Amino acid sequence: MTDYQKVKKDQNVKLSSLIISAFTQDMNDLQQKEIQRKINSLTDGFKKIAIRQALKRNKYLSNQSDEEQSKLRQGESYKFIDAHRIILEELLERYQTDIYKGLTDKDAKLRSLKQKNKIKIITQNSMLKRFLKELLTLFHLLILLASILCFILYSQQKQFQMLVTAILLLCFVIISSIIGSYRQRKGQNILENIEKSIPKNCIVTRDGEDRQILSINLVPGDIIKLSEGMTSPADVRIIASTDLYVNKEIYTGSSIEEYMHPECSNKENPLNTNNIIFLGSKIVRGKAKCLVISTGVDTLIQDLGYKCSQEDYFPDSQLKKDFDQFLNIVSIVLISITIFTLLINLGKSEIFGMQYHLQYMIGMIVSGLPLGMIILKTSYLLIVQKQLNEENIDVNYIEAIAILGQTTCICTDMTGTLTLNKPIVSNIWYDDKARLAKNKQLALPTEKLQYNIQTDKTLIELMYCATLCNDSNFDDRLPQQIIKEVVNNKKMSFEQKKEKLQKEQEQYTKDLKKKQWIDWPCSGIHHNENALIKFFQPLKDIRIIRDEQPIVRDFIKNKAKIPFSISSKFSSVICRNNKENSHYTLYTKGAPSVVWNMCDKVMYKGEVQSKNSSWEIKFEKILQLYGEKGERVLAFAKLDLPQEEFDYNFQFNMTNPNFPLNNQVFIGLISQLDPPDYGSANMVRICKQAGIKVIMLTGEESLTATQIAKSCNVITMQTQIELNKELNVGEKVAFQEAQALVIDGEEVAKILTREEGLPKKQKGLILKEYLRKPEVIFSKVQPAHKEQIVKTLQKTGYLVTATGLTIRDTPALRQAEVGVSFAIQGDQVAKDTSDIKLQNDQFITLVKGIEKGRLAFDNLKKSVTFCLSSTVSQIAAFIFFYLSEMPFGLTPIQVFILDIGLIHLPALLYVYLQPEIPVMERKPELSNQVNKKMIFSSYLYFGWFSLFAGFLAYFSVLSDFGLSYSDVKGLSALKVYVPFVGDEYDPQSPWLGNSLLRHIYPCDSSKNYETNQTFLDWQYDSHIFFDLRLAFAECQKDGSWKSTFIKEESQQNSYNLCQNLGLNIFNSRPNCYTTETFKYAQTAYLYASSLVMIIQYYISKSKIQSVLYDRIENLAIPSGIFLQILTLLIFTLIESINDTFSTRKLDLKYYGWFGVPFAILLVILEELKKKLIRDQLSNSKQQKQKNVDQEADPEKKSLKEEEKKDKKENEGFEDEKDNLIYKNMHFNQEMQNKFKFFIKKNENTWIKRNILI
Template sequence: MALEYSFIIFNRPGDDSGSYHMAVSPDLPDDGLTLDGKPRFIRYNKRPKNDIKKGKVDLDDLKKEVEIEEHRIPLPALCTRLGTDPDLGLSKQQAADILSRDGPNALTPPKRTPEWVKFSKNLFGGFAMLLWIGALLCFLAYSIQASSFDDATDDNLYLGVVLATVVIVTGIFSYYQEAKSSRIMDSFKNMIPQYATVIRNGIKMTAPVEEVVVGDLVEVKGGDRIPADIRVIYAAGFKVDNSSLTGESEPQSRSPECTNSNPLETKNIAFFSTNCVEGTGKGIVINTGDRTVMGRIANLASGLEMGDTPIAKEIAHFIHIITGVAVFLGVSFFIIAFILGYHWLDAVIFLIGIIVANVPEGLLATVTVCLTLTAKRMAKKNCLVKNLEAVETLGSTSTICSDKTGTLTQNRMTVSHLWFDNQIFDADTTEEQTRSSFNRSSKTFRPLSMVASLCSRAEFLPGQDHIPVMKRECTGDASESAILKCMELIEGQVLSFRERNPKVCEIPFNSTNKYHVTVNQLSSHNNDYGDCRYVLCMKGAPERILDRCSSILINGEQTTLDSKYQKAFNKAYMELGGLGERVIGFCFLPLPNKDYPIGYKFSSEDINFPLDNLCFLGLISMIDPPRAAVPDAVAKCRSAGIKVIMVTGDHPITAKAIAKSVGIISEGNGTVEDIAEKRNIPVSEVDPREAKSIVVHGSQLKEFSQDQLDEVLHNHTEIVFARTSPQQKLLIVEGCQRLGAIVAVTGDGVNDSPALKKADIGIAMGIAGSDVSKQAADMILLDDNFASIVTGVEEGRLIFDNLKKSIAYTLTSNIPEISPFLLFILADIPLPLGTVTILCIDLGTDMVPAISLAYEKAESDIMRRKPRDSKKDKLVNERLISISYGQIGMMQASAGFFAYFVIMAECGFLPNDLFGIRREWDSKAVNDLSDSYGQEWTYANRKILEFTCHTAFFISVLLTC
């Protein structure tokens, strides 16, 4: 196979003046080395040509962390490396050459499984294959009989046709019910923008996204999707929504500065297919198509192989048992038939008959219908099952790897605490406002609520007056929306208050200053601030706000901000931050009328008003609160022996706080850091084995070996993984599976899709989930609620219990179906039970009761049991076989034979005279067969008696079920 090598170093065209925004890292010169000191080859590719087009994906490579250095090197060096200009972009010829070299900026679709192959798997996979073998053996037996005997019956032909019909109907049903086709790549394609704004030769133009190449200079604005992975070189209020990629629910600001060595956390990279929610930006393309972060995730998710589900393994185990029993009995009686002197053709027909008699014809349909009924029941409880086998898999789950945002929490930022007058107060966010813990007329709270209401861009969408405040939709980011709702509940009519105190100047929040400023003209009715007609309001990062203040408002009195109050601030800030809450500081300054009279022209560019010596008011903290039902659900999981692991892209402090509040980290247990703090000793002196809980940062996980990860998963019962990447989520799932766990994974973003695909059961969010996550998952939570998973686990355990009952019930009829055939061979008696009546049992009277067992209620201890051990607790085990065959089956067979011999005796054939008369009985030429009393029977009369016995045997089996 031809290998494609390319060593391409571009010289920068145009001038070298550097007249552009630079994200300068002066300590990283472009010396031809990588950041770790190794020789760098520019655009070096060593891979079989067209490998991706042929569907060859190196999954081990895709599972590695994203390694990008383009965000850390100086901008001039990057431009030299890529042969581009930060003002003019590439030339059209350069772009064409690079497009020819790298291929289009598109995700390469993997090899698709044809629909006919998927249908064939449903038609011939698992238990269906056993029935097909049975049908073929029936046709073989019929053909042998028809070619060898003139008086051959059609029973085997009927049985073969019925078996084939059952398999085909059930296969079609399964194909449509399960909808196994995975359209993951289609979902990724839906996320890709169609056109992009690029600058080539200094000319702005619109180009198809497929034609965007590495080195292109692109522009994006609010509402656009990012057309490739880009290095940001200019930003004006540029924010992107990375939630589908990293799990961060807040819009992330982008700027030219490199703020983190991790490419997923730095501010100077915007990723392919993420959304620009506001502002404008300009950047240089550093990766396209399959080489983007999104492309790696897409190829990883679509390239992962899914193993067999637990129920599929159980059915395979059951098939092995049934096949073993059938073949053993068939071969045994084939040999016995020879010993007894039967013709070899008769012996072959006996062999086939015994094997077919062991096949429970109705079981495939019974299992499929039971799973479907349970899936419908789960759908009513907000669990939509895409793959029928996933119904039982959820019940086998021993580990749940849950996302935090929207699954354990409400995905709705809510104000939780306020700090003013040197006290922390709980916020009351109920509609009734009956649990307020502070005086709303406080002379400190009034200006705090004023600033919180005025210094904000969040607004309620129109037409929601009839909707409860906490459920209203807002414009603006999550934090501002939370504060708006809180102020609306406490003060009421916030938007009207803003109209009475209009904004005349504003400095928007940016990542450099980390504050937001408004200047508002006070209402003529507002006499709280003397003759001041304007007030400056500021909010932002608490430490930045405090730095701009020289005084603090305590009980309505302005007091010097001395070390005492600074310590009080730090204590409150640390306490609220330690709860995992997002904390915002507030300050203000009434502007005296003599300096800022009515009509004063405030300017946000040439700032002509004070931004220092302000008066600090207080703190407001907020958190995405846990769902009310989650703590109970986690407790149920614990009592059911299921380990719940939190895997989130959020900050470790926030993740730990939520984990404690929902019970993933239980009260009394702690991490090594908690133990060290409690004992007032260094962390290094704590034995890690003492800590049942652990919080692992993504940067730590990145350095873990496989053994270290396994050790964490094995030795700790309460685990939180924070700041994780998509590849790390996948490694966590694989680690749990290595330890023998049946793993369920929840997720809603594109970043979750590889883990969802790899898990034994992937669970996507129906409301907040992306199309990609829903396509990768086996089940969708319609209400995004973790508690619904626990309901699903209970249903999964129940269906396993009920399937055991259904299978046990179905198998009991095997003995009364096989034993008549065995006596027919061994004792040479007329056949006690015919093929038609066997079909009546298997596909008629057995199926409805077996299916009805799917409606059995759960045992009282179903959620107090440990998860099923797949090695010991089988769907079909020795005990079930012994009860079905050895006890109930023998009782049914005995009842059937009793009825058979009684009817024969009543009609003149005593039991001892039945032995050895099979040949004469079945011969059409014999019309004078004598019974025990000397009466002669014609062939037709004998068959009427035989069919009467079949009916009696059938009724006896039915009544003893």
């Protein structure tokens, strides 16, 4: 391909991108006209090619779902901004405006009609909508159906218990829906805060006149004027400026003002250029004339804010999805089982009462659904949230707590997180000597320092330069937190507050004076300047230095300073010196290379020497030395201005300097190091031990980032840079072979640029390969890259926790499973949109949060397992009794009490359990909160113990009343002759004493008397006061009635038993042959199954440790057991309550004893299982210790390494021989590098084999 063809191809690609953006972006008319103009400028052939490429790309986009298209279009508008690099004349032509006259009123009005300069506030779902969405889930609809069925039954039977059940279920479904829709997110709509910062008015040039208009009426193409104290009302391009400094904290997170000017300083990235001011940026100083390039919804802040404010950008957490999915599955299975069993009974020849079917449906819903699951989960996480608050962690989204415990990768910032963000002076270089710069106050009295302020004249000049060219001061003012506490105290009067503040200030100053200077707070916003004054203050009071050489005033009466800027990379100050031949001294501080180039002389032992090649070599060597240490280096220089040119009346111009900046005298270098945070290295080690990958993302240079990463254990192996430097194998081979990578932000930008336009499946493959390495850090990375890095990590299979500082980090914070912001360094937008906020900005706090999250995740699984195990026993009981056509073993209201009082509330106390083994000594669990193992334990294991215990109790009580299983089977399906009040059973009477039967005596066995029959109320109190032998009657051939309630062979037996037991055991109630018998059986069922559940509750608190030798560490579990027993006693012993809930007082032998055998069996099985787990862990631990011992033994270690080495060498040799030697040595540069790497790694083996290359 010729150069001409390459140029034309590039033009086509760029034009294609423009056409694509026209298809895929909501571009304004001006942008579309610009695209049309560029299309028309091409020849027909190239135009067709470009349009064909654009249509092909548009077809790909149209095939994507709406959701995927929105993700492609949103949050990346800055990529289409080119206004910063286009020459001004072309830009004015694009916007059809005049630099002096501005727009005409007519044009402005026409443009204003299409779009106002107003940020679009995203309307999010209200609490009511979220509540209705949660209420209409299948889970809650089933509970609501059960409540409605209860109301229907109450309308028919007028049973108070049914009304109570209906109200309880209705209240429960409302509360559960409210809690399920609860989201504790702060600042979901971040655009509201931004909108408040936009000024209402602005000065605009229209028709050649300056006028004040409402900012909402600004349009693209307007010429506006900005001055000190204003906020930019739109995205603007600077046309002309005077001493302009802008604070872009909302975009960069840095409170340092940047020097802005009309020239483009970064053509690639408009976010980092100095000629664009984005909406919301504050003008700190100076003034500017600007061209409006974007307004309202087209601004960058709208694009960033829109992505982070959409409702669908706050998706449900994986925890909520797991719970919702499980509840839906349970609901569907429950519906299927219920319908199937209903069809079985409805298909029988004898159809029994609809009330019984409705009671069964209610029972199945109440027993089959884990009612308190949502409330349990939310309440559980709220308790953990409170615990995390005590660890300096604010939780904005409570479900992030459990997800935090599953984290497998942390993407963390460096400064202030892994480091203290408090740089200290570490080394100084002057007089051609590098010296360790230990702070004098930290040195021992007898310790000899490597510098001497008394004898080193160059050091004195270095001290003066570093102190005077410095805006930092020691701050003895009362901290704002103390002031706020006093001012906000409503109990104190104004005078009391004033007096209190005065006392606090005196005490604070007194306490400060006891501290060393290095511990004093500073007022400077630049940490490097704070470090300088803390180092030099013990040598000489900085106030004396500044009094000796005060800063002069410029021609506009401001201090004669040139502030530091990203473009200039230096700052200067002019001070009065009172020397014989000079009145003023220019002091300069800045980047070493910049300051060095401003100098032509060097100070050596107080004398000035010419800068020659020898000094150049020395300077390069010391810079390389400090660079390898990862230290930030500042250079210092001075220039005494001659008094002949600069007398006392000279007017300095600091904007357009009227004094020399070059030909200065180089004084020396000061290097600084931001120390790792206390314990951060150990915390990173713990994370790696816990299976969590730590990736550092920083804007620092590669060398600095690498050194900090090594000091914090983020990198412990050789990087690709070091590997290439050592073996000289080339970058590609070094990348492939190194286990630790240092990736530059420019490399990330290149990768992302190359991948634009590729299909979704092909994106991120290169980054994936990088991120699969064990250790990775990113240097000079831009916030815009963070989201892509997080996405790639997620595609690779990691569950990511990411940290962020600014609004530009919010896409990454939202993309990550858990977004973490910083209370001290972070801006408000990042804080409001993150899931978790660290109050002290420390990495150690984040690791503690992960540890708490893991413990919470483990304990929550124990709670869920315990809660689910009760449902199988309840639902199986209802199915058994329904298919057997027997009175139910439990009523719906009893099941409800069992679930809430005996299961879910005690399960909540699992939150206070301590870990059995340290949670950070194992790999993270990536399984769902409700997984197959948990379902097996709950439904197929634990639940059946309580079920069989309940059955044993139920039928034992019935047996004691003389009723066998065959006697009660089918009772609920039979209609009976309900006797009148006062009727007594008389077996000698032809109508058995039933007055209803007396009216149709003698009976005719050939006739059907069904019209006189009705179904009994077995669950409640409608039919408890008559003898069932009166109701169950059969017409005989002789015209008399015969009781069929109990078979003939057991009638006498049961009669004698009831006579003996009726008044003694069961509290003087008429029990035999009444529905009251089943109330006692139900209560016994409740006690027996509850006893097993209590034992299960206790043994389930541990998965490894034996409960037989377990110590009670806190009162959580005993409190839960006490709550369970108390609930049982309250609902069974208090007569006014047990009548409502259909429970009865029992004899002592029925209070749960039937559950003892099953509880003992459960304990034995659990102890055996735990013993197996302990043995397995012990064997694993012994094997690890054996490996450690072998590593520690030099002979064993040497032998083991030799074996591995030989094996690897043999494999490697054969591979290399096949690939290289057998191909006659014809290989490219990459293969040569690999071959070279292989030889150096296996040098000894190759020598042994006498292989010559």
